[in-house]
Amino acid sequence: MKKMPRALLAEFIGTGILLCAVIGSGIMAERLSGGNVGVALLANTLATVFILYVLIEVLGPISGAHFNPVVTVVLAARQAESAYDRFTLPALFIVAQLAGAIAGAALANAMFDLPLIQASTKLRGGWGQWLAEAVAAAGLIFVILRAPAGKAAALVACYIGAAYWFTSSTSFANPAAVFGRMWSDTFAGVAPASALGFIAAQVAGGAAGTALSSCFDTSSASISAPSEDQT
Template sequence: MLLAAVVVGSGIAAARLSPEDTGLQLLENAAATAAGLYAVILMFGPISGAHFNPVVSLVDAAFGGISRRDALAYIPAQVVGCVAGAALANAMFAEAAVSIATTHRASGAHLLAEVVATVGLLLVVFSLARTGRAATAPAAVGAYIGAAYWFTSSTSFANPAITVGRMFSDSFAGIAPASAPAYVVAQLAAGVLAIALIRTLYPGVTPQAAADVVLPHPEPVKATT
């Protein structure tokens, strides 16, 4: 929920603060998203592994980091959370809680960009887990997404749940419902491609490594006397 609120809310703020400069709007939106993603992963990583993204959850399940049942259970919560986050962002800026986006984005170039963005995100996450550097994931993921806002024509949604949530805000960050299904298909296809690439580039990803894709599982908190 918070992640979607960051993405959509910063997009609304950017459009209001820099109404005549699209490049500056994108810079503001990207910077807020990168920083917000870093903070939100730190906040929720030790609790849930920061599973905000259905593609990450499904790929994690493919490597045995979580069960397939858990991955499928996460997806409705991820989608509902992103829709609620978009509504919250709209309300914070005195907009209608739900407004259907009208920005069409689904050209061939956009869909190719979504495949690239999503594969890159998954490579970042799983390469760090495979090499024992999962603790650096919050910063790395935030930095990658912030950069991908700029080097992809789609501005790197890279998350089916965020894609659905952004349909419900007719703002700088929105995506028209007619464009969203193609984005989701591209992101899921990227997940399949990423599995093959991860197995090739980082063979031997164990279930334990996959379980630590965002942050290592915390040690139990010991009671003090």
């Protein structure tokens, strides 16, 4: 298998496993928590933190472990050396991420004996949650761009775990996560009608996080597009 298909496969599988973990742990937590939403959210948070760390460590050397269209676009804009790197490669990554997201949602639904694809009815929105998504995405991009080499996996996982609790939206911070969560009418779901506001806020947050990072003299992006020898 050529190296670029391997990178796309890594983005598909990584995003799929991430969404499967987020949705599946939400279903399990809701069923076992006896109606205690705080306990359910804590369980959902822990599963997300653990799987993020594992996926970034395992798949980072193959694709850069983006699993997030905003991350892909930001890193392409900062690091691209050709039109292919700036436009074609990010587009392919995003397609793989979105496909992985819906596959992960379907897998989580299937494991809990739910319809493979079901439109979520959980409405989320309003200025508070949109602001929260902008903050969550800005912080994520800032952490990625400022992470010292070799420490991105732990820092990203810890940031997302914290942001689950300090943002009113529980920190999706990822358009692919929004897309995947649309297709599971469960604890972690988000109604399709709410998706556009979340995604717009995440894009704005990604731009803000990039600008904030640029205020510093140096930056490093440990989670990055595959290098020349990986393409």
